[in-house]
Amino acid sequence: MERLLLRHQRAPGDIIVMTALVRDLAIAYPGKYHIGVDTSFKEIWDNNPYIRPMPDKKGARIVNLTYGEYIRKAANEQIHFLTAFHKNLKTQTGIDVPLLYPHPDLHLSPAEQKPLLDGRYWVVVAGGKGDFTTKHWVYERYQKVVDILTGLGIPVVQIGGKGSYPTHFHPELKNVTSLVGKTDLRQMFRVINNADGVICTITSAMHIAAAMGKPCVVTSGGREEWWWEAYHKDNPGLSPVQKLLPVSHRY
Numbered sequence: 489m490e491r492l493l494l495r496h497q498r499a500p501g502d503i504i505v506m507t508a509l510v511r512d513l514a515i516a517y518p519g520k521y522h523i524g525v526d527t528s529f530k531e532i533w534d535n536n537p538y539i540r541p542m543p544d545k546k547g548a549r550i551v552n553l554t555y556g557e558y559i560r561k562a563a564n565e566q567i568h569f570l571t572a573f574h575k576n577l578k579t580q581t582g583i584d585v586p587l588l589y590p591h592p593d594l595h596l597s598p599a600e601q602k603p604l605l606d607g608r609y610w611v612v613v614a615g616g617k618g619d620f621t622t623k624h625w626v627y628e629r630y631q632k633v634v635d636i637l638t639g640l641g642i643p644v645v646q647i648g649g650k651g652s653y654p655t656h657f658h659p660e661l662k663n664v665t666s667l668v669g670k671t672d673l674r675q676m677f678r679v680i681n682n683a684d685g686v687i688c689t690i691t692s693a694m695h696i697a698a699a700m701g702k703p704c705v706v707t708s709g710g711r712e713e714w715w716w717e718a719y720h721k722d723n724p725g726l727s728p729v730q731k732l733l734p735v736s737h738r739y
Contacts, residue, residue, distance in 0.1 A: 491548035493524040494577075499617070500529045500673060501692035504592045504699065506553065507532065509573040511593040513585045514538035524548065531673055535595035551580050562716040568725030569716055590726040590733050591719060592699040594677060603682040604675060605665070609643040611680055613688035615658030616648075625689055625707045627659045633687060638663045645683070647676055647693070690717060694737065701734035714739055 496506055510523055524542030525533055533539055555572035574585045614630035616623045634644050648658030650669035658668045680686055680696045685703035688694055697704035698719040715725035718739035723730050
């Protein structure tokens with residue numbers, strides 16, 4: 489069995505997208521690879537059945553995965569972010585991994601599957617990090633959305649991190665249950681897993697929602713073409729498995 493160590497050190501959303509490659513690699517080549525990962529946000533891999541510990545990296549084939557080339561190509565080619573790591577692995581190693589499912593792959597423990605909050609609710613992420621342009625929507629509009637939802641009797645839960653770098657900014661909204669800065673990443677998975685849906689910009693929450701088959705309304709800043717990031721059954725970038733999406737996001 490070949491030992492394959494996959495590395496990537498970026499934002500949580502990037503690592504969540506990478507989980508699709510690990511899943512598809514393990515399923516496409518059963519028993520062929522001992523798959524290890526070395527990434528930021530290691531807790532994303534908790535309960536993942538497709539990876540194995542690799543404390544001794546001697547003899548392992550180490551692949552530093554990237555996707556920058558493909559986000560640039562996506563300006564002219566119908567490429568989805570989810571396929572970028574697959575393509576990069578093939579370029580570096582020759583291992584051809586098909587995209588088997590059109591969403592990331594997260595695994596919750598039985599305890600994590602239990603609701604963290606009582607009742608039904610929608611999740612809003614009214615903010616984000618500050619290391620890229622067009623990552624934020626007008627905050628007053630988020631408040632208008634919240635006011636409309638709560639006026640219809642739909643509770644809203646606001647989540648968001650308060651990391652130091654890159655700077656996170658999440659203005660606290662009114663008439664919400666605020667969990668801003670109060671959840672770790674696994675708890676964020678749990679909150680979204682038990683939500684009716686998510687409203688956010690281009691951020692990790694949209695990838696978590698896709699992994700969990702949840703509706704998501706995504707306000708894009710227009711930096712990328714829609715097929716690069718949208719989890720939608722009509723997205724050609726997810727071909728040929730886009731119809732397997734349990735729910736299309738509004739993008």
